[in-house]
Amino acid sequence: MALSTDHFSPSPDAAHLRARLSQAGLRATRQRLVILESLLTLPGHPTAEQVHRQVVRQEPSISLGTVYKALDSFVAAGLTRRVAAAEGTSRRYDADCTEHHHLFCTDTQEIIDYCDPQLDTLIREFFAAKGLQNFQPHSFSLHITGSKLANK
Template identity: 30%
Template sequence: MADSILNRCAGIGLRMTGQRKVIAMVLDQSNDHPDAEELFARAAKHDPNISLATVYRTVKTFEARGILEKLEFGDGRARYEAAGRAHHDHLIDEDSGAVIEFYDPDIEALQEKIAAKLGYELTGHRMELVGKKIKPSES
């Protein structure tokens, strides 16, 4: 992957220890939005000597250097995803905590229209929807 977290770290000259490489690899392989504890559990499978403190320090460093973006969905856990990805929004499943990424051009256009109506030009935004999965009716 040309734009992997590991490659991005190398590209900015960030010193990469073995444990940082493991954390970067785990992040690259993640299809979700893990928090530090989840990253620790996954990284420990590759390096049993890694500590939770190392994971916290590493994600903080990656975030400060623009490699990771910290996401807070109101559940008390900071979650992470690679920074600089194409714009998308999030839908959080209230029951499972799953985070579903989506992009909708109609929503984007409406946000621009609202900002313009209020006399603003959007320079960025975050949208997070929270909901419960609709269960099919039982027949």
């Protein structure tokens, strides 16, 4: 079981960003490069607005609409995932596309990554035993809402 504490990631180099976009079948435009870099370096699960605030520091002409379009193309290409926010009002994005779950703290609005192979096994076994008719699960992600307990 692992909880991820999010920190700022070091900036990936341009070659790495270009390669990621190319592998996903996307052209490496200047706008996409800056947006992807911001998404990868911002802590946690940023909103499009947070990515936009970061992006305009480098490219002041990039609009919020462009950020949304780029993030949506990243989701469609498998570069990122869209995550529902705890408050349910804004879309948040997760650059980590590995299998993991999300814990939503209703007090802080924080989204915490949670990995537990034993839980994943239980979920797979549960669905295998249920034999869902005409449906084969390929991946899953739990979204659990709660509150952090204060350390005593």
